[in-house]
Amino acid sequence: MRRLSLAIAIAGAAVVVLRFPRIMELFSSGAAGSIVAAVCAVLVPPAAGLAWHWNRRPGARPSESRTARLLDNRQFVLGTGVVALLTYAAVIAPVLSSFDPNTQTDLLGAATLAPSLQHPFGTDFYSRDLFSRMLYGARWSLGIAFVAVTLVVVVGTSVGVIAGVTGGIVDSVLMRMVDGGLAIPRVLLLLVVAALWGNLGFFPLAVLLGLTGWFGVSRIIRAEVLSLKERTFLAAARALGISQLRLVVRHILPNLVAPVTVTAALGVGNIVLIEASLSYLGIGARPPDPGWGNIIREGHELIFTAPWISIFPGAAIFLTVIGFSLVGDGLRTALNPRAS
Amino acid sequence: MLDLAPLTIPFPGGHMRTTKAAACLTLAWTIVITACASDRPCASPCGTIIVNITGAPETVLPVFAVSSNAQAITGLLFLPLAEIGNDLNYLGDGGFEPRIARSWTFEDSVTIVFALDRRATWEDGEPVTARDVVFTYELYRHPAVNSDEREDISDIVAVEAREEHIVAFSFSHPYQQQFYDATYHMRIHPAHLLDTIPREALRTHDLTRAPVGSGPYRLGRWDVNSTVELLANPDFFLGAPGVARIVVQVVPDLNTTVSQLIAEETDFADFLGSPSNVQRVRETKEVAVIDFPSLAYVFVGFNLRDPSSPNRPHPLFANRDVRRAIGLAVDLAAIAEAVLGDSSAVPSGPVSRGNALWDYEVERTPFDVGRATQLLESQGWTETDSQGYRVRNGQRLSFTLLVPSSSGMRRQAAIIMESQLHAAGIEMLIEELEFNAWYERSQRGRFDATLGNWGQKPNPANAIGGAWGTGGPDNWGSYSNAAFDSMLAAASRATNPAQARTNWLAALRLLQRDPPAVWVFAPSQAAGVHGRLQNVFVRSDDWGATMWRWQIASDQMLPRDRVGVP
């Protein structure tokens, strides 16, 4: 983790030095979004440096704690690094690229240019700078994934806990609902639902993805609750006259943190993939705005003549999924109390 | 910053390298595949054509055929009285070739008499007679059969059998397209097999799946989702077809089709999609690209009515100058070149390249941002907001364009247009919709502007009137111009070609001045054809029209040509 902080600090500093004129330009532009990005670009390296310094002090980390175990987990650190870098790049997108993602620089002269120094990722069919579109596309794709996963986790956990704790009819009804949800092919469901609205926009799409993705999570959580219910400490708590609500909040939920975090981390990658597939089918960001899935879709027609258009977003999705999977795996190992 | 030459990623286009292992494998496969076919010489008909289409044909009986693929396939099984010429002329009988009819005479201004070819027989050996022609006419006109050609033949008032092989068509009034109407819309169906079936049960009757035709090919096998196999009729009365078998397979993804063409797994596809796909095929020496004019045109249709309350005029597009300004602000030539490549063309109105009207010299709307600005400022759109859009009374000059997500070309055109209009201070929001949702919104008039595409028949009159005439069934934007309507009617009823031409020209010029749409492009279509096929011609309206005359040189046969051919 220390090395990660150091890496971010150095990379961030490099960005500040190399893109200093651009940062100044953004500061003077007056547009709120540009200034936020510029401020982040300037603040992140010292913050990362401080984190590195703080971690360097002897005794900064109690070696026994769970956090320490997490930070010693190489997979987790690597995954966090990947995710952090992608998010960082998305946040400071205007600093990294001087091109507007939607500007068609020269429709007939500069379309489908292969990667070069001027256009590190090349240009697309419309002569737009792909590097810039990738950065701004990350905002859409990662943003959707975060919102949708939050929803998946909240709904999935709630349903799973309610079903597991209550049992009886409520449990049966909820679980049959879940079975039904799992039985409908998700792509088909999304196809039909999306046909109702077309370009959905950020939040509706995130909600749609979230609301169709929680079935499996609730299954896992319910199973986890059921196995918790067999544990003696819940009987002990009940013997002490602790109310059902408190039992759920203080005793069950904290013990679900591990499975829920792991599910969430794995879920982000999954949602990014599904969003890309949906964009491939024509349901995604409203053109001309970029999302990774849209870029792949636009590159699909040119996949054999201008493969870079779809290679870079494909690689970005790939990195995101790997990053979050590593985080999830790391969490799973570190949060497992038996693992020590 | 240093400006280096762009890095190129090596990506071989064709099959460049084949490893040794691959060669062995391919060899083994070839042995397996050829083992069953003896090495006999090719006597006509021989070989196999594999055709890729993107969607399954809905029927193999022409009266129910709607999609162009079903029409092409049924066209190989069933014949019309006469076949339209390759120039798609629809005035008089110029260019038409005899099929079921051996000859014809114009008895008077409202009667055409056909003499049927006595050699023509159905697959079961029965002769084709005048009774079949009369039956076919009644079939196409019958409401329960519900053929979509029903309206196109509404000017034919009667079809009667005068002798066993003589049949007469009577028309309601004299006009130029009588022969076209009598022959183009209907393919002759066998009365002796179908007449006993109740008309409303015909659509799902078993015989529609085992059709008996009189054409150059017979149905071999039909797998609903995937393939239609046609076998040559060696006794075809107009001469045996050149190729023994045609296998039509459904491949929805055009990338896959192009890859199959390049890998020589398929022989023909009438549509290759994007220019980059066409380019890939061009680079392959085994496959030829055939360009032919398409019968479709793409347009941005304006809604002249307020989408939220159809009784009110549209706040923007009821104004003719705003519509014209948008047409002037987009660089259509650039769009056409970017999206369609070499085969780019900007139409002068609602006409396609395959249409006979294409040659009429009507001026195109020029790309002239200055003139557009002038027009907009004259309408009060003088100020500009922080993002560069024009503003009037605090309202931004903004509209939404509906785009069907199924069409790559239209989406590309929309994205380029968005950027060009932005430069002119006009905000165009793109709303992508699934095809059916887009169609419904457009058809119900719930849009500002919609990016449409109309296909036409050789005679465009019905399609143009339906889409742009007052009250037309497909006039989505509620455009209404009495002068245009009367010119259109005059053109359709003209009794000689010169008169028709004058009226068409006047009508199209009128549409240019009072544009209900921006005519974006009229594509030329590229078909991929395997190089061993000879005598190939692709007619704009029907890819199968001349296929029975295609041939395969016997020395260029592929192993798969022989597999399973009887």
Add this chain to the structure above:
Amino acid sequence: MGRFVLRRLAQSAVIVFLVATLTFVLLRMAPGDPVRAQFRDVTVSQEVIDEYRRSWGLDRSMPVQYVQYLGNLIRGDFGQSFSLHRPAWDVIREALPNTVVLALAALGISFATGMVLGTAQGANPNSRMDHTLTVITLAVFSIPIFWLGLMFMLVFGQWMGWFPIGGEVSPVYRGLPLVGQLADRFRHLVLPALTLGLGGAAVVARFHRAAMAEAFAENFIRTARAKGLSEQTVVLKHALRNALLPAITMFGLSLPVLFSGSVLVEYVFAWHGMGLAAFEAVGRRDYNVVTAITMIGATLVVAGNMVADLLYRLADPRTAES
């Protein structure tokens, strides 16, 4: 156990019924008109449209259509396909075997590869091989499926020419001798099955690795080792048997994923299965075909889950007691 089977059967029937109802309603709520969908980009008169609507029963109110649909369904009739003028069942009868073949091949690849990798990893957790395989499986899991398909098509289909590019058999399949037909089927199956199966293999490997590692950590393995059994016997007999349960669960859970994935794979590889048929039918608003395919898909998924549950109970009698 018998009661359990009966109860699950009843529940499954209810689920399939609910799925059918939901699809029925969703489709009719979705914009677009089955009649108009037949006439793409060509003009057609309202008269023709109305006649189609009447003959397909679409002029009646939705509840009436629903009751009629259910009535037909009880008689085993899925209704007519609007776009193909024949029973929807015909469409499915052709598509279903193709999908089953593809899904089984993909499942086979998923489980065979996944279990082998997972066993190799789980038997020696935290070894170098374990870490390498973890990264590899993660990488495979992270590739968008349609991208993988296109790349397979380009590399192994076009450049190398090893496998055909699309379709489930060659167009000239029927003329081949039996051996040729089998070889032909196999060659066509390889790329789509790999595309669909590799992602699943990664998932199976991850779960199996965890299960194996856990099983190894348990006492009885230690006992088995102490008894002097060979390493191979320990791995195969003891650990594997105990790690089977998660694999069975995985099997149940992977069915819906397979069905969703098959839509994209079938589209790219022109594989004429249920996914492709559904994709086309949604595009053509062919209500009865979409509903039928969804129902059959749901039935297969539910049945798969039920089988998984039964296997689970047979493999681990403890679950039956609680």
Add this chain to the structure above:
Amino acid sequence: MSESSPGPLVAIENLVKHFPASTRLFARPSYLKAVDGVTLSLDRGETVALVGESGSGKTTLGRCVLRLTEPTSGTIWFDGTDVLALGSADMRALRRRMQIVFQDPAGSLNPRMAVGTAVREPLEVHRIARGKAARDRVADLFEEVGLDPSLTSRFPHELSGGQKQRVGIARALSIEPEFLVLDEPVSALDVSVQAQVVNLLTDLQRSRNLTYLFIAHDLAVVRHVATRVAVMYLGRIVERARVVPLYDRPLHPYTASLLSAVPVPDPTVKRKRIVLAGEIPSPRNPPPGCPFHTRCPHPLKDARCTTDEPALRELQPDRWVACHYAENPMEKPAP
């Protein structure tokens, strides 16, 4: 707290607990009779030991008393109150007066909760103390059970088994109960720790005037703790007596066999050990007649034992046995 009502503090009458369980494929539903008609009473301040092999139903019985498991039928009186008739609010109030200590010290603590918080939680839930007062109280409790109060911030996995069990005891005591079910409180601990915890429990009983239901699977531990002993077999009590007479002269062959397994401190003493054949039968299908007859080593065992179930009868004052041949007990094991 009412000390007023006379009679026993806890009285269990004819308690039955059946679990539904189906055995084989397509079999009719059957029941697992975990507790099958147990009657038992505890006087204030006394310790009743409940002894039997695992599977005899003693843990279920203990849990039933606190209604952690809902009994199928029977009555439980606590200080004159019908426990099973109480609504949930009254039950929660009653829970302040009766508590349980579990066998598994690790499992009975929430792994995600610091042990101090775990002990403080009931104080706050029952509004006994909060804030600083609660923390002080926790520190006192920790000291009372022999734990260093500095351990309050630790998590369960950071403590030893003995420490965890002491936390469990402190937690049970935090709400000042009068009655404790001790469900094999020491059987999961190392032998050296067992004695310490048992001593702690006897000390606490004395200082707090507690009543214990002490559940154990052998007779060794309870000899020095209990005042009376009840021996359970397959959900039923087979012998019930005061400690001294029972240890001196077990009347039921099962008691005798259990007693023979108790180690004797003097290694020179040789004793005949009664080893029972086989394992305890499944309570799902208990044998007919005397439930013990399948393993009974009694020399007089005959056909009657396999058909007639012996009733629990009072052979001597405060001495109950369920054996047809209780009048002719087996030889008391040596010495």
